[in-house]
Amino acid sequence: MQGVAKVMEESKDLGQTVRTGILRTLPLRVLQFLLLFFILCLGFAIISMNTFRFFSVQPIAPVAPSIFVTCVEEADSIESWIRPPSNLMHTMNDTELLWRASFVPQIADYPFERVPKIAFMFLTKGPLPLAPLWERFFERHERLYSIYIHTLPSYYGDYPSSSVFHKRQIPSQEVEWGKISMCDAERRLLANALLDISNEWFILLSESCIPLHNFSTIYRYISRSQHSFVGSFDDPGPYGRGRYDQRMEPEVTLSQWRKGSQWFEVNRKLAINILEDITYYPKFRDFCQPACYVDEHYFPTMLTIQVPQLLANRSLTWTDWSRGGAHPATFGKSDINEELFKKNFEGQFCLYNNQPSSWCYLFARKFAPSALEPLLELASTVLGY
Numbered sequence: 001m002q003g004v005a006k007v008m009e010e011s012k013d014l015g016q017t018v019r020t021g022i023l024r025t026l027p028l029r030v031l032q033f034l035l036l037f038f039i040l041c042l043g044f045a046i047i048s049m050n051t052f053r054f055f056s057v058q059p060i061a062p063v064a065p066s067i068f069v070t071c072v073e074e075a076d077s078i079e080s081w082i083r084p085p086s087n088l089m090h091t092m093n094d095t096e097l098l099w100r101a102s103f104v105p106q107i108a109d110y111p112f113e114r115v116p117k118i119a120f121m122f123l124t125k126g127p128l129p130l131a132p133l134w135e136r137f138f139e140r141h142e143r144l145y146s147i148y149i150h151t152l153p154s155y156y157g158d159y160p161s162s163s164v165f166h167k168r169q170i171p172s173q174e175v176e177w178g179k180i181s182m183c184d185a186e187r188r189l190l191a192n193a194l195l196d197i198s199n200e201w202f203i204l205l206s207e208s209c210i211p212l213h214n215f216s217t218i219y220r221y222i223s224r225s226q227h228s229f230v231g232s233f234d235d236p237g238p239y240g241r242g243r244y245d246q247r248m249e250p251e252v253t254l255s256q257w258r259k260g261s262q263w264f265e266v267n268r269k270l271a272i273n274i275l276e277d278i279t280y281y282p283k284f285r286d287f288c289q290p291a292c293y294v295d296e297h298y299f300p301t302m303l304t305i306q307v308p309q310l311l312a313n314r315s316l317t318w319t320d321w322s323r324g325g326a327h328p329a330t331f332g333k334s335d336i337n338e339e340l341f342k343k344n345f346e347g348q349f350c351l352y353n354n355q356p357s358s359w360c361y362l363f364a365r366k367f368a369p370s371a372l373e374p375l376l377e378l379a380s381t382v383l384g385y
Contacts, residue, residue, distance in 0.1 A: 084146070094187075094188065097191045114197070116200035116201070117146050119147075119199040120147050121190070123185055124151055124206060127155070128157070130207065131165055136379060138164045149170065152175070179290065180284065182295040183295055183298050190271045191275055212362055229266075229315060230299060232259075232304045233259060233300075243257075244257045245288065257297070264315065269307075280305075284298040317362075319365055328366055332370045333373065
């Protein structure tokens with residue numbers, strides 16, 4: 001019995017020793033496992049961070065400094081304010097464009113050498129068939145003019161890079177003759193031209209217009225004028241006052257109603273007046289519709305009400321209405337000769353800076369595409385360019 005008891009005691013001591021060994025070994029293995037798990041997690045985290053940095057941060061990093069530098073350069077340089085837009089095909093809608101173009105410096109003196117330019121604004125359906133004649137007219141006067149073309153949205157003029165008309169189209173919309181969309185197009189042309197702070201005078205032309213004098217003569221005539229050339233007169237007949245709608249009152253009364261040629265020249269001040277108008281525009285949009293042709297009444301009436309002292313009350317564009325009808329005469333190839341221009345140059349009378357003058361017109365219309373060749377032949381001797 002003593003042997004059995006001794007064996008049982010030894011087995012008990014052995015069990016306690018085994019359990020004690022297991023308890024001592026278990027924490028060591030757990031620690032080893034946790035340490036291995038921690039190392040794996042840390043490695044995974046480092047790999048993930050490097051991967052994110054490579055695929056996400058790296059492409060952005062070079063861009064951020066350039067944006068900051070550009071902002072600083074634009075804020076520090078007057079050049080960014082006076083530089084004309086390099087691309088006329090912007091993404092602004094009409095509301096944004098008119099707002100942007102209506103900015104006016106409140107200090108009269110420019111802090112840079114400003115060379116005033118004439119903005120030639122062509123309102124046309126498509127191509128400019130008389131472009132070669134205009135190219136000759138503009139030659140060697142690059143610093144004194146800029147060009148803007150409003151066509152139908154579906155048309156794109158693919159002028160060669162050597163042409164003065166290359167990339168001079170502006171974003172356009174559909175235009176209907178005699179409706180407010182015509183005036184919208186004219187305001188759109190003015191607004192785009194106003195984005196160039198050097199443009200001081202703005203001339204509206206069509207694809208059938210030609211210059212009657214050389215560039216130097218026209219520039220001198222416009223730049224020295226005390227008035228802008230907007231036709232504006234009171235026509236008591238059915239095509240004048242007969243188009244007036246009493247619903248335009250009180251903003252426009254019958255005695256204020258005016259008529260004039262669509263083709264005008266205005267200075268920068270009057271161009272901004274036209275853009276910022278929200279008083280008369282709704283009246284003409286709603287109550288001057290065919291047979292009231294809004295492009296013949298809106299600007300002449302509004303400007304006569306606002307700034308009559310700044311208007312010459314005549315257009316610079318000559319047209320021939322002697323044949324009668326709703327439209328002026330169109331001149332084709334067989335009509336072009338020296339006698340046609342003598343009729344234009346001789347026997348004219350007007351006021352220029354409140355003084356009598358026989359130089360009344362600087363442009364003429366309507367000339368058909370077939371007139372181009374004889375016009376080019378006569379330009380140097382008759383027109384001076």
